[in-house]
Structure formats: C-alpha cells, structure tokens
Amino acid sequence: MLYTFEMANNHMGSVSHAKKIIDEFAELARRYDLTAAIKLQFRQLKTFIHKDYHESDLKYVKRFKETELTKEQFVEIVNHIRVSSMKTMATPFDNESLEWLSTLDIDIIKIASCSIDDWPLLEEVSKINKKIIISTAGAHFDVLKKVYGLFKRNKRQFAFMHCVGEYPTPPENANLNRIKLLQQAFPDIEIGFSTHESPLVESVTPYAVAMGCTIIEKHVGLPTENVTLNAYSCTSGYMENLIKTLGALEVVTNTNTPYYERIGELETLKKLKRGAYARRGLEAGHILEPNDIYYAMPVKDGQLDASNFHDMVGGILCNDVSRDEEILREDIASHEKEALIEEIKTKVKQLLNQANITITPMDKAQLSAHYGLEKFYQVGCAIVDKINREYCKKIIVVLPGQSHPAHHHIKKEETFELLTGDCTLNMNGTDVELRQGVPKIIFRKVQHSFKSNNGCVVEEISTTHLLNDSKYEDLSINKLDLAERKIKVDLV
Numbered sequence: 381m382l383y384t385f386e387m388a389n390n391h392m393g394s395v396s397h398a399k400k401i402i403d404e405f406a407e408l409a410r411r412y413d414l415t416a417a418i419k420l421q422f423r424q425l426k427t428f429i430h431k432d433y434h435e436s437d438l439k440y441v442k443r444f445k446e447t448e449l450t451k452e453q454f455v456e457i458v459n460h461i462r463v464s465s466m467k468t469m470a471t472p473f474d475n476e477s478l479e480w481l482s483t484l485d486i487d488i489i490k491i492a493s494c495s496i497d498d499w500p501l502l503e504e505v506s507k508i509n510k511k512i513i514i515s516t517a518g519a520h521f522d523v524l525k526k527v528y529g530l531f532k533r534n535k536r537q538f539a540f541m542h543c544v545g546e547y548p549t550p551p552e553n554a555n556l557n558r559i560k561l562l563q564q565a566f567p568d569i570e571i572g573f574s575t576h577e578s579p580l581v582e583s584v585t586p587y588a589v590a591m592g593c594t595i596i597e598k599h600v601g602l603p604t605e606n607v608t609l610n611a612y613s614c615t616s617g618y619m620e621n622l623i624k625t626l627g628a629l630e631v632v633t634n635t636n637t638p639y640y641e642r643i644g645e646l647e648t649l650k651k652l653k654r655g656a657y658a659r660r661g662l663e664a665g666h667i668l669e670p671n672d673i674y675y676a677m678p679v680k681d682g683q684l685d686a687s688n689f690h691d692m693v694g695g696i697l698c699n700d701v702s703r704d705e706e707i708l709r710e711d712i713a714s715h716e717k718e719a720l721i722e723e724i725k726t727k728v729k730q731l732l733n734q735a736n737i738t739i740t741p742m743d744k745a746q747l748s749a750h751y752g753l754e755k756f757y758q759v760g761c762a763i764v765d766k767i768n769r770e771y772c773k774k775i776i777v778v779l780p781g782q783s784h785p786a787h788h789h790i791k792k793e794e795t796f797e798l799l800t801g802d803c804t805l806n807m808n809g810t811d812v813e814l815r816q817g818v819p820k821i822i823f824r825k826v827q828h829s830f831k832s833n834n835g836c837v838v839e840e841i842s843t844t845h846l847l848n849d850s851k852y853e854d855l856s857i858n859k860l861d862l863a864e865r866k867i868k869v870d871l872v
Contacts, residue, residue: 381589381626382572383409383416384469384490384513384597385619391457392607393447398457401602404616406464412623417467417488419597420454422477451480458484469513471495478504486510493517493545496527506530512538513595515574516558517545521565528566537823539595540566542588543574548612551577554584559591567851568788568808568825570594579614586625590633592790594824598622654686655679656707666697673707682708691717720753725869727835728762728777732871735800735837737775739764739871747867750785750857759783764871765845774840778803783831786853788824794842795819801836805829814838827853 385405391398402418409416425434425448429441436442449457461468469488472478473495481489489508493515495501505512512531516524524540531538542559554577562571572595573588585596599613609615654675662672670693675686683706684692695712724747732739739745744765749756761784764775772792778784778801786806796805798814805812805820807828814820819841822828830838852858857865 381415382467382595383414383619383623384419384574384595385416385466385600386419386597387601388419388421388599388613389443389447389610391447391601393449395449395453395456397602397604397607399460401600402457402460402464402466404602405600405619406466408616408620408623409464409466412620412627414623415467417469418461418464419469419471419490420457421471421473422454422480423473424476427476428474451483454480455484458486472501472505475501475504478508481508481510488513491515493519493543497523502527502530506534506536509536512536513541513572514538515541515543516562517543517574521561524562524565528569539570539572541572541574541595541597542593543597544576547576547610548578549576551581551584556584556587556591559588559593563592566825568827570824572596574598576612578611579618583622583625585622586629589626590629594791650679650685653677653679656684656686656688656692658701658703658705658707661703662697662701664697664700668692668695668697668712680706682710684709684712717753720756721747721867721869724756724762724779725871727779729871731777731779731801731835731837732764732775737764737799737837741872743871745869745871747869748784749865749867750852752865753867757782759785762869762871768845770844772840772842772845774842774845775799776838776840778830778832778836778838780832780835782835784829785857786827786829787850788827789822789849790851791824791846791849792842792844793824794822794840796822796830797839797841799837799839801832802834803830803832803836803838806831 387398387401391401405416405418408414423444425444429444433441458468467487468484469490470481470486471490471492472481473492487510489505489510489512491502491505491512491514496514496516496519514527540562542556542562544553544555546553559571559573571593573585573593574597575583575585575588576599577583589596598619599610600619601607601609601613601615603609603615654677656673657676659672659674666672673692679685692707692712697711699711701707701711745762747753747756747760747762749760751759757779758781760782762777766773766775796814797819798816803814805814805828807822807826812820
C-alpha cells in the first residue's frame with residue numbers, strides 16, 4: 381500500500397511550515413511502517429497564468445501567487461522529504477514544470493484529474509521513465525482508454541486513481557462502484573483512490589481498499605494559530621485512525637496467512653468431518669473401490685476421511701482391515717497418484733541440483749497443477765517457498781516442455797531471475813527470453829505466463845505473496861478443487 385500525503389497549499393507557501401508537516405507525517409509513517417510519499421505541486425506561474433491576468437482577483441490566481449515557491453525553496457523541501465525516508469511525489473500542471481521533475485529527481489509523478497486530457501503535457505510525461513499515477517475524476521472511459529494506450533505504448537509503469545472532483549466530497553457522491561469499472565477495463569494496472577472527503581465524516585477509504593485499491597491519497601496539513609485547514613484536508617491524528625482501521629481490515633481479511641497454516645481452524649473442521657470405515661473385511665493387496673468404504677463420525681488420529689476419497693479409491697491396501705474398522709493413511713500401500721508424484725519429485729530435484737539449490741525441512745514445496753496432476757507435465761510448475769514476509773522469495777522449477785498459464789497479480793510485484801536452463805517469459809503478449817544474471821521485473825496487473833523447452837529453475841523475489849492474488853486468464857482453472865491444483869510435497 382502506498383500512502384500519498386498531499387500537502388498542496390496547506391504549507392501556505394512556507395518552507396518552514398512544509399517541513400513541520402513533513403516531520404509530522406514522517407513520524408506517522410515510521411510508527412506504522414508505511415510506504416508513504418509527500419506530494420507537491422509544480423506550476424511556473426509566469427507562463428501558467430496569462431500575462432493579462434497576473435494581477436487579477438480570480439480565486440485560483442490569487443491562491444497560486446500567494447503560495448508560490450521558488451525552485452530553490454522546493455529543493456529545500458524535497459531534501460527534507462528524503463531525509464524523512466518518505467518518497468517524493470509531484471504534480472506538474474504545465475510542460476514548463478517537467479524540468480523540475482528531473483533536476484529535483486522526484487520519485488513519482490502524479491497527473492491531476494484536470495490534466496487527464498492535457499495531451500501536450502501527457503505526451504511529454506509519457507516519455508519519462510518513472511512511476512506515474514493518474515487521477516481520473518470526471519473522465520469518460522473513452523478518454524481513459526486513450527491515456528492508457530499512450531502510456532502503454534511508451535512502456536511506462538502507471539496507475540489510475542479513482543477520485544471525485546468535489547471539494548469536499550459527500551460520502552453519497554463517492555461513486556466507489558467506478559473502482560470496479562476501472563479494474564475491469566484496465567486489469568493489468570494498479571487502481572488507487574484519491575479522496576476529498578471531509579475529515580468530519582466517516583472515511584470511505586477502507587471500502588476502497590477492500591475493493592482492491594493499493595494506493596490512497598489524502599490532503600493533509602498541520603493547523604496552527606495562523607493556519608486553518610480547508611474542508612477536505614486532515615490532521616495526522618485523523619490519518620492515524622484511518623491507518624489503524626486499514627490495519628484491522630488487513631487482519632480480518634487474513635490475506636497473509638495461507639489456508640494450510642491456519643492450524644486451529646483445520647483441527648476444528650477435522651473433528652466435524654466423516655471418517656472412512658471399512659464396509660466389510662478387506663485383505664492386504666485389495667484395491668479399494670467406492671463400495672468398500674462408508675463414512676461416519678468421528679475421525680481418529682491418522683484416519684482418512686471423506687476429503688481423501690480420491691486418495692483411497694484405487695489405492696492398494698498393505699494391511700488387513702476388519703469390518704467397521706477405520707482406514708488409516710498407513711493402510712494405503714501404493715497409488716497411481718503417489719507414484720506419479722514421486723516421479724515428478726525426482727525430476728524436480730534433478731533440476732534443483734543442477735542449479736545448486738539446497739532445500740531444507742523449513743521450506744514449503746508444492747506442485748501447481750493448474751489442470752490437474754494428470755496434465756502436470758504439460759501445464760504447471762513446482763514452487764518452493766523460502767520466505768514470505770514484507771518481501772517474498774520462491775524457487776520455481778519448470779520441467780521440460782512445461783508451461784505456466786497466463787495470469788496477473790493484483791497486489792504482488794515480482795522479479796524473475798533465471799538460475800539454470802531456458803525460460804521464455806511472456807508479458808502482455810510479448811516474449812522475453814530470460815538470461816542468467818539479468819532480473820526481469822513483472823509489475824502489478826501485468827498479464828504474464830512462462831514456459832521452458834529443456835527445463836529451468838527461476839528465482840522469484842517479490843512483495844508479500846497473498847492468498848487469491850493470482851487471477852488467471854482461463855477462469856476454469858479456479859473451478860478445480862484447490863487440493864487438486866496445489867499439491868504439497870516434501871523435496872528434502
């Protein structure tokens with residue numbers, strides 16, 4: 381999540397006041413370990429305002445002139461932001477300000493909603509190799525598609541932000557449904573939320589985040605005896621409460637805890653399942669059939685249950701089982717599925733050895749069989765989870781002739797680096813041959829797939845892996861039972 385603190389005119393054209401705002405929100409960012417940016421506004425007033433109106437009483441002309449800062453003053457503010465460890469962000473409102481983005485080395489460029497169809501400005505911004513965030517208030521989707529096409533053609537990393545150009549914005553006018561429309565129309569880019577709601581009303585930002593927004597922007601300021609905040613800017617106290625609410629939202633959505641790690645939940649559910657019992661006396665060597673088994677509570681330790689149906693049927697008993705006796709996992713001697721898994725594991729470990737990758741008992745490994753284990757050699761891969769915190773490291777093994785289907789991630793950004801073998805990465809329809817020692821970034825929402833002719837091992841470094849963050853182009857993949865798609869294996 382990127383938090384954008386928009387200072388705008390709340391620093392009142394004062395460098396010292398701007399520094400106080402930066403210090404206030406830098407402390408907040410440190411306290412809650414936020415990825416945060418302070419946003420500035422750049423205008424060259426000599427050319428931005430027509431010469432005949434420089435001394436006019438027009439509302440915006442007066443405000444811009446009263447809060448005008450020199451380039452040297454902005455340099456001082458930008459340096460203070462950097463010392464605070466926050467990112468720098470700026471909105472250029474005219475082409476003449478673009479030079480400041482370069483000389484001040486601004487991290488992120490923000491395009492205001494009023495500039496969404498300022499084509500002379502957008503054409504030049506699209507040539508700048510920085511992260512670009514574009515507000516979309518009031519823009520028709522036909523315009524957004526043109527903007528999207530412009531930045532895509534120039535291969536830029538950019539995001540759209542939903543916002544409403546009403547200051548302040550009443551909650552009933554927040555139009556959050558537009559977030560879903562943006563996500564549907566532009567599934568391969570980040571969607572954020574820039575809010576102009578009054579701090580006197582309950583924030584709608586948590587709803588936007590719950591809908592998938594990964595960038596939020598809020599006007600902020602620091603009230604003093606001489607400075608009064610406008611009706612849509614908020615204090616650090618307001619932002620702290622909002623951050624706590626978003627933290628609680630992350631906890632209840634529980635996206636960081638894989639289903640197989642929720643031990644307490646699984647143990648509770650296990651007690652409610654129906655255990656597998658022999659319908660009649662069965663001898664060792666017998667191949668289990670559906671009519672050999674019935675299901676009833678309770679499930680005892682080591683006993684198979686109704687969820688293991690496919691593991692039992694077709695399996696060979698290695699022990700005699702009496703009528704009405706529980707069928708244990710250790711009673712199943714052999715199974716075609718287990719034999720196939722062992723064969724796959726052998727091939728995976730051979731490639732890992734070629735790449736000099738060591739697997740430890742702490743590592744979690746699984747086979748991703750997107751169309752079932754029987755099609756694994758055609759479609760799928762093996763994944764070893766090394767670590768998953770604020771950053772994530774995985775080892776991906778692709779067998780010879782195997783491919784991984786097209787998908788994108790809503791929140792995760794990842795980097796692939798080839799360790800051994802050959803790998804073709806396809807991003808948005810363009811093939812890229814991975815090379816050893818050359819990392820390849822895959823930005824959020826970029827559709828990608830990969831394949832190997834002779835087998836490969838790839839290291840993936842990414843932001844946190846989140847459950848259900850992979851969205852497949854082939855929707856039928858999600859219809860397969862998770863236990864059939866994600867098969868845990870021991871590679872040690």
